[in-house]
Amino acid sequence: MSRIDTDRPFMAVRIAVLTVSDTRTLAEDKSGDTLVARIEAAGHRLVDRAILPDERVEIAARLSEWCADPEVDVVISTGGTGLTGRDVTVEAHRDVYEKEIDAFGTVFTMISMQKIGTSAIQSRATAGVAHGTYLFALPGSPGACKDAWDEILVKQLDYRHRPCNFVEIMPRLDEHLRRK
Template sequence: MTDSSERAFVPIRIAVLTVSDSRGAAEDRSGDVLVQRLEAAGHTLAARTLLRDERADIARQLSDWCADPDIDVVISTGGTGLTGRDVTVEAHRDVYEKEIDAFGTVFTIVSMKKIGTSAVQSRATAGVARGTYLFALPGSPGACRDAWDEILVHQLDYRHLPCNFVEIFPRLDEHLRRK
């Protein structure tokens, strides 16, 4: 096994999508948390936008970013709850080729330490489409901090061992290539 100190950091390009019917760019604290953290970690903000809770619009934005060769990862915040307007999870699943089932489980474990059984109300999810990772986080700044600090900062760092999302980037779309 390679020692993590032997690996060089690999910056990745991350798009941030905030989903909200009630917030504008000036009130987007959750998006701000994500941008601050990804840039502090050495990654690049590739794009950022805010959309209303409209499933087709969210799915279209996710698909467009997955088709963009200058975006490696998409992180959305908001719309993962249980109300009728919370459609981000469904929009993500409209786009996924594969779901990363354990992400939601690990996020729930992290959340339980902070908010107890209220963690059951989140439907945080993750998946892969067209060689791009997609993560759907709840809309609170605290949830975004928890997801980044406890999961994403590690899994989006090539130096993290024993494994991480970055090291398998080249193989995410191998099913699309023909020999």
């Protein structure tokens, strides 16, 4: 069973948030606001935040830019994970990934099924790793962002979480780049 190991210190993670939308502004970005509030309440650092239109090349470029920045450990995007023609966030993420975290989408779907039933099938939430940075693509609703953070990310981004977590393996994510 998962638990917090109080013998381990908390380690703040540096997180960038990207909202993908053709229509939202920062003032109307409830999903981004939801993520920022939870990131800060958990004790992590918001290092950047942006809104981009549903344009695959622009999204992939921003993700790559953040992955190249040593001040960014994690990128969380919200929006553009659906099935319509303009929903290209998942494809942009996959353009950047070195490795996909397949179970993230599965676990997110399991959580969503409890909240929205079979409508969960329409989400393409995904996660991966690139250049030592974790990337998570969440649906654009505040409820989906709450579910992903409260049920998955708050635990996996906490170094104290047992039996394992994303933070403890962070130093080894780019070890293949250091091999000779």
